[in-house]
Amino acid sequence: MIKINKYKFYGILDISFGLLYLGVFIFILPAYNNFTRFLTIFFPLILLGGGIYLVTESKFARYVGLGLAFLYLLLTIFILIALAFTLGYFKGIYGPYGKAITIISWFFMFMVIEIFGVWPFFQLKAFFTLPKRSGKSREKKLQK
Amino acid sequence: MNWKKYLFFTLPAVIFLPATAWIIGYLFAAHRPVTKPDQTVQTFMVNHFKNIINGRKNTIIKHPHLNKNFPGPFFLNVYCQGKSVFSCQEEATPLQKAIQKCTAKINGVEFGDGCRIRVDLTLAQTRMIDFPLINGLLFLPGIEGLAAQSPDGERAYLLPDEMFQHNWLREGKNPLKFIKQLKVGVDLETMTQELANRLQKPVIDIYRVKLLSLVDSVEEKGKVKEVLRANTKSAPPVNKNNIYQAAIRGGDYMLNSIVPNRRKKYDCAGIGCRRKNFFRTDKGQFLYQYNIITDKLAYQSRRYYNLPRHAGTTYALANLYRLTGLKRFKEGASKAISYLKFMASGKCKGDGFRCVANGNRATLGSSALALVAIAEYRLATDDKTYDELGRDLADFLVFMQRKDGSFRHIYHVKQQKPDEDEILLYYSGEASFALAKSYKAWNKKIYLQTAEKGVDWLTGPGVQPLPFHFAFGEEHWTCQAARELWPQVKKEKYLDFCLKFAKYIKRQQWDPGESAFPDFTGIYGFTPFIPPHINGAGSRSESNVSVYELALLHGKNVEALKAQIKLALSSIIRHQRRDENCWLCPDKDQARGAVPATPVDLTTRIDTVQHTTSGLIRAWKALYK
Secondary structure, eight states, X not given: OOOOOHHXXXXXXXXXXXXXXXXXXXXXXXXXXXXXXXHHHHHHHXXXXXXXXXXXXXXXXXXXXXXXXXXXXXXXXXXXXXXXXXXXXXXXXXXXXXXXXXXXXXXXXXXXXXIIIHHHHHHHHHHHHSOTTOSHHHHHHHHO | OOHHHHHHHHHHHHHHHHHHHHHHHHHHHOOOOOOOOOHHHHHHHHHHHHHHHTTOOOOOOOOGGGGOOOSSEEEEEEEETTEEEEEEEEEOSSHHHHHHHXXXXXXXXXXXXXXXXXXXXXXXXXXXXXXXXXXXXXXOTTTSEEEXXXXXXXXXXXXXXXXXXXXXXXXXXXXXXXXXXXXXXXXXHHHHHHHHHHHTSOOOEEEEEEEEEEEEOSSSTTOEEEXXXXXXXXXXXXXXHHHHHHHHHHHHHHHHTBOOOTTOOEEBOSTTOSSOSEEOXXXXXBOOEEEXXXXXXXXXXXXXXXXXXXXHHHHHHHHHHHHHOOXXXXXXHHHHXXXXXXXXXXXXXXXXXXXXXXXXXXXXXXXXXHHHHHHHHHHHHOOOTTHHHHHHHHHHHHHHBOTTSOBOOXXXXXXXEEESSOXXXXXXXXXXXXXXXXXXXXXXXXXXXHHHHHHHHHHTGGGOSTHHHHOOOOOHHHHHHHHHHTTTOOOHHHHHHHHXXXXXXXXTBOOXXXXXOGGGXXXXXXXXXXXXXXXXXXXXXXXXXXXXXXXXXXXXXXXHHHHHHHHHHHHHHHHXXXXXXXXXXXXXXXXXXXXXXXXXXXXXXXXXXXXXXXXXXXXXXXXXX
16 A cells, blocks of 8 residues: 655645646747746746655645645636736627637636646645644654 | 555546547447559549540450459549539449449430549448537548438438538538537538438438549649549649749639629529529629639628728739739729729718728728728839828828727717727738838828837737737738838837747648648648638738748748748648639639638638738749749
8 A cells, every 4th residue: 555645745746737837838828928938937847846845855845835835826816817807808899709718718717726726725725734844854853 | 545546446547448439439430441443543443434525435444453342332423514414323343343334324425525524432431420419520521421321221322522512511510609600510410311312211320431532634634633622632832833823813813703893693692692692783892702613602782791801802913913013913903992992982081081981880901901902002003093092091090099009990980980999800900001001102101100109019018918928819910010111110029029920820730741631731720620711821821921021131040931831822722723623613714713711611702812812922922032
C-alpha cells in the first residue's frame, strides 16, 4: 500500500496543474499581448516551483501551500472579474459576433472556476487544518 | 491514501475505455477497401467511354485488374451542360463485365459536344451505425456515396454528384440555434428518404460507399483525373502564370456579374423567391449569390442588397485594372461606381458630407468600401469623374470618428445622427484603409491623420478587452490600412501587431498532410467536421500580402509569411472554377472564375470572388513582380 502525505499529494497536484497551465498557455492558447504572455507563463512557473517545494516537504512547506492556494483563488476571482467585464463590454455590440463572445465568456467563467478555482480551495482547507511548522525538517529535528 | 484502490479502477478505465472505443470504431466504422485498379485500367475506364461518345471505335483491353470483383457497382455518368444525360450502373463482378454491359447500353446514343465522362467504382461499403444526433457527421460529404438496403437485400445508391446537385451536403443539423449559419454534417434524413423512394421499399440499413471516382480531363487531353468533391483531386501548381490567370478569371466573373439593365430577368431560388422564380434588379449591381450547379441566383433588389460587398467588389475591379492595365476592368469598375454614386445621391448626407445607404441606416462599411473603390479607381486611372463623391465620403468617415480614434459604425439617415452604441465587424479597419487610400488620391492631410488615429486605436485600445489578448478579430482591413499608411506613417507597432495577427491565423491554416482531405489544404479552418470557408483564404491573403510588404519595408525577413500566402493561393486556385473542374456547371461561361463558399457548398457569393481575386493579384505583384 502506498501512503502519501498531504504535502506530497498537493505538491504533485500543483506540479500537474502548473504543467497543465504552461501547456495550455504555450501551445493551445498563447497570449499575443506581451504583458499577458508574461503573466500566463509566470504564474504557472510559480505554481510549478511551489509544487516542487511542497514535494520536498521543506521547512516552510505549509506556508507555501497556503500561499499558492491564496494566490490562485485571487487569480480566479481576478479572471472572473475580467470575463464579467468582457461579457458586459460585448453584450449588444458586434451583432452575432458579440453574442458569440458573450456566450463563450459565460462558458469560460464556468471553466475558470473548475480549472483554476477548485483545487486551491481544497489545498487551502488541507493546509489550514495542518499543525503549524509541521514540515519535514521540523519532523526530522523532533526525531533527533 | 490508498492508491492501490484507485489504481485498480483508474488504470483499466484509462487504458481499456479508449482501446474499446477504438476497436469498436475500427471494427464497425472503418472501410476495408479492395485495392484500386492500376493507372492503366483507370485511364482505360474513362477513355473507353470518352472514345465511344466521340464516335471513335474502341475495344476493351485485356488486363488482370479487369477480371477482379469489386464489392459493389460500377457507375458511368455522361455530363452534358452540367446534367447527367446518360447513366449506367452495373455490378462490377468482374469489372470487365460491368464495362461490357455499359458499353452495350451507351453504343448508339447521341451526345452533343463537350460532354464529360465520370466513372465511379465501388471499393468498399460499410454499414452506418445509427447515432441519432451525430449521424450526419459520420459521412464524408462529397467523397462517399450512400447506399440503402431493403429487407430483401436490394440496394439503391446515391453518388456524390447527385448530393451536390440537390444541396444535400450543406443542409446538415444546426447545433447552436443562435448561429443560424452554422450547419454541421449532411442531410442524411432526406438522402435516406430519397433512397427509400428509389427502392419503393422500406430501408433497413444504410451504407457509406467508398468510391474510386474519375473524370476525363479537358486541360490535358487523353488524361484522367481523380475526383475529390465535385473537383479534381490534383490542383494546378502555384506559379506566377497560374496566379495571374486565376486572378483574371476572377475579374471576368465579377464583370459577368454586373447587371446590364433593369429589364433582364434572372432565375432565382431560395428565400425571397417563393412567389416568383425570377427577379429583376438595378442596373450596375453585381449578382450577389450564384449557385454554380443549379445555375440559380439568390433574390436581390435595391432594398435587399449588400452595399459594402458591392463596394468591395468594385474596389477589386479597380485594383485589377491598376495592377494589370486591362481596360475591361476599368470599365467594370466605372459601372459599379456609378451605382454607388446613385445610392449616395439620396438623403444620406450631413454637414459637408455624403454617405451611401439603401435604407434609413447607413453603415460605415458601405461608405468606407465605396471610398476605397473610388480612391483606388482614381489612383489607377487619374479619372476625376468621381472625385467629388470620393471627398464627400471621406469627410463622412472623418465625421464618424471619435476623439479617441474609434469610429461610430451606424448613421441614422432621418435624424442625421450617428449611433454611439452599435459596433459591427470590420468597419473601423475599412474606414482607416479608405482614408489612407484617400490621402494618396487627394492629398488631404486630415485623411492621413484620421487614418493614423484609426489604426492607432485598432492596434491599441481596440484590443484591450481580454479576448483580444489571446485571439484576434478579423483584422485583415486593419493590416491593409497599416500598409497603406506607409511611407507617411512608419510605426513599428503596426508591423508587430500585424505579424502577430498573421501568426495567429497561420495556426488555423490547414497545412499539407494535416487533414485527410487534400482540398482543405491552405484554407483557414478549425475542425475537419465543418468544411472551411474559402473566403478567408482570400481576405487573409490580402492582409498577409500587406503585412509581407510592410515587413519588407521595415527590413524584416518574412519567408514563413510568403509560404503562408502561397499555401492560401493554392487553395484558391484549386477551388476556383475552370472548365476542368466544372462538369457539373450548366453555364460554364457564368461559372468560370467562381469560387464556391466551401468545398461542399458550391454557392458563390460575390465577396468570395472579390477577396480571392484581390488576394491573387496582389500576391502576384508582391511575390513575383
